[in-house]
Amino acid sequence: MGRLIDENGLRVDGRRVNELRPIKIEVGVLKNADGSASIELGKNKIVAAVYGPKEVHPKHMARPDRSILRCRYHMSPFSTETRKSPAPSRREIEISKVIREALEPALILEDYPRTAIDVYIEVLQADGGSRVAGITAAATALADAGINMRDLVTGCAAGKVDGQIVLDLNDIEDKEGEVDMPIAVMLNLNQVTLFQLEGILTPEEFKRAFEMALEGCKKIYQIQREALIKKYFGSAEPIQVE
């Protein structure tokens, strides 16, 4: 005990328990993608690209009534401390699936029948919480691509480290800590699209962790929103035109 949170209540990287890592989102970083966004969350560096809606290949995968969403979460070989094999691992395949399911409720796929929307999430540098950062970047890229969406999706993790509930776990806390709980939400619609929990929490702890993660999402949403507004309307604040 006391390894990851010191006597002053500061974490390994000097944050308080309810503090997020520095975050930066940029929209439209890739010229050839229909929509793109990059996110830096602490030491995480992630690029998301969206292509589509486009024709489906192989053709038998197409749905006559809606578009299909395909997601690929991938970690670059140089993204981790020791080289990672570039082949998709079991973990990446699973994360691709949960990210797809986290983004699907936000998209109005019925508007684009017989097409496919491809989302590529490339982790260039990993530092814990990359799936939620990836979801945030992918949702921003989808909005940039101009695909009809019910809401933006924002992801954030909370967890338990040294017996304390903390927000936005980094790599060390993720590995050494007791609990990791990534969530993704659609804030305007008040709906949860991703919920994972690894470890054990008491009902009270769970409630605190969930509320903390939700608060984190709200802060990230503001940055996500500003990034989109900055690209499309030039200024950081929305201008009201009468």
Next chain:
Amino acid sequence: MVNIKRKYVIPGDLICEGNYSPLANVMKIGNRFYSTRVGMAEISREGVKVIPLSGIYIPRVDDIVIGKIIDYSAFAWEVDINSCFSAYLPAQSVFGKDFSPAKDSLVKKFDIGDLIVGKIVAFDRTRDPLLSVSGPGLGKVSKGEIIRIAPSKVPRLIGKKGSMIKAIENYTKCKLNIGQNGLIIATGPPEGILLAIKAIRLIEEEAHIADLTKKVQKLLEEGGSVGKVDR
């Protein structure tokens, strides 16, 4: 123009509450209207809509589009119209009722790689859009410079009742043939085309700005320095 309220929105933004009719790119939950796109929301007497600032081209009936022949069979051409659906141009609509696949060869009219101006005659998203090239101004493109812009910015390029495009055409002495799918064919004197491209790029970059017509007019009046050609 009676009392139109405008607002910049991103997906999920609440546009307004009340008894309006949803027009385009909005989602209605109860009596609340949410945007589904990044763009400019407009609240008017007719209803609520969002004019998107991004996105690919989705065909609509009666749209004039500029397309490229990518394939043909014995009965029809397949046309790339810069969308997620490729258009279908039946040979019968070009050769006439007495078209016979044994007698008439499709390459005589349009070959692969040819550019055409067509009109969408039918599209309901369940099947590929149907194209027609019969009508004034439609058919094969024989000359001109092709310019590509984001399809979402085409309405801005045309302007209110065609004001913007008229201004560009008058100043540059060019004829601009605009496809709703974001392809433009410019014909006229070379310096005019260069100036038109400059004006089009300005519109594309600053599509969200009010009073854009004035800014474009200023650019056209100054004319002068000719920028690089993009293809």
